Amino acid sequence: MSNLLEIKNVRKSYGNKVVLKGISFNVPSGSIVGFIGDNGAGKSTTFKIVLGLISNDDGMVNIFGEENINKNPKIKEKIGVVFDAANLPAHLTIKQLNKVFGKLFDSWDQDNFHRLVSSFSLPVDKKVNEFSRGMSMKLSVAVALSHNAQLLLLDEATGGLDSSSREEVLNELKSFASKENGGILLSSHIMSDIEKIATHLVIIKEGEILLNAEKDEVFEKYTIVDMDMEKLNSLNQDIVVAKRNFDTYYSVLVSDKKQLPHDLVTKPISMDDISLLLTRSNE
Numbered sequence: 425m426s427n428l429l430e431i432k433n434v435r436k437s438y439g440n441k442v443v444l445k446g447i448s449f450n451v452p453s454g455s456i457v458g459f460i461g462d463n464g465a466g467k468s469t470t471f472k473i474v475l476g477l478i479s480n481d482d483g484m485v486n487i488f489g490e491e492n493i494n495k496n497p498k499i500k501e502k503i504g505v506v507f508d509a510a511n512l513p514a515h516l517t518i519k520q521l522n523k524v525f526g527k528l529f530d531s532w533d534q535d536n537f538h539r540l541v542s543s544f545s546l547p548v549d550k551k552v553n554e555f556s557r558g559m560s561m562k563l564s565v566a567v568a569l570s571h572n573a574q575l576l577l578l579d580e581a582t583g584g585l586d587s588s589s590r591e592e593v594l595n596e597l598k599s600f601a602s603k604e605n606g607g608i609l610l611s612s613h614i615m616s617d618i619e620k621i622a623t624h625l626v627i628i629k630e631g632e633i634l635l636n637a638e639k640d641e642v643f644e645k646y647t648i649v650d651m652d653m654e655k656l657n658s659l660n661q662d663i664v665v666a667k668r669n670f671d672t673y674y675s676v677l678v679s680d681k682k683q684l685p686h687d688l689v690t691k692p693i694s695m696d697d698i699s700l701l702l703t704r705s706n707e
Contacts, residue, residue: 429474429609444469454602459611474487475505504568506565516551518541518547521552544592544593576600582594601623615695
């Protein structure tokens with residue numbers, strides 16, 4: 425499986441504030457990478473660096489094997505982007521947008537755009553500035569999926585959607601990754617969305633990657649277990665991914681539950697459990 429996006433040891437600071445501390449991860453073709461972290465963790469900065477909107481201080485970003493996409497405008501057409509705030513011309517209708525994007529993109533797929541607009545129940549004669557936030561997000565997704573992109577960068581693309589609309593969008597994203605062999609970097613605070621469609625998990629905290637693994641491996645091998653300090657110290661520390669102190673005990677995320685002592689009680693884990701423990705961990 426080839427990588428559509430490769431991020432290697434990327435660092436970024438603003439003055440004395442270090443935002444990214446040498447992060448590395450990939451987006452393979454056919455994958456949906458859930459990019460998880462609190463506000464201010466470094467997700468938006470990562471997106472901007474990938475898109476060439478800001479420069480990194482160190483490290484390397486490769487998209488389709490190219491290091492500087494600003495030198496090759498054709499590469500940008502192969503990237504679909506949806507940010508939390510829709511950036512579409514507010515005074516135009518969907519009918520008018522279709523004509524604009526038909527001229528803007530060499531590979532504009534009008535038929536697919538119409539299919540998505542219909543599937544998402546979007547009004548074609550209404551101006552974008554009259555759309556609700558949810559409608560604007562669905563329109564942004566429809567555009568991103570309609571110019572034969574290979575890589576999608578989605579920052580809170582399901583924000584503002586009700587559960588039914590989110591399911592529609594998530595199904596389209598899964599179809600894109602599987603049928604087109606595309607790749608998706610998906611940032612979301614809705615852990616159920618990540619758990620439902622992600623193939624890989626990347627969790628970032630204060631500019632550092634805490635977890636970078638395939639989702640199936642995490643749910644198969646990882647677990648969270650509560651224990652006292654003595655038990656924690658007796659563990660193989662190589663399997664301790666993160667721990668959180670609750671005064672009388674520690675809640676510990678381990679990467680291989682088979683290495684735990686038999687007297688420790690494990691419990692099923694969810695994306696919420698993993699994300700919360702990692703982003704609130706004491707190390």
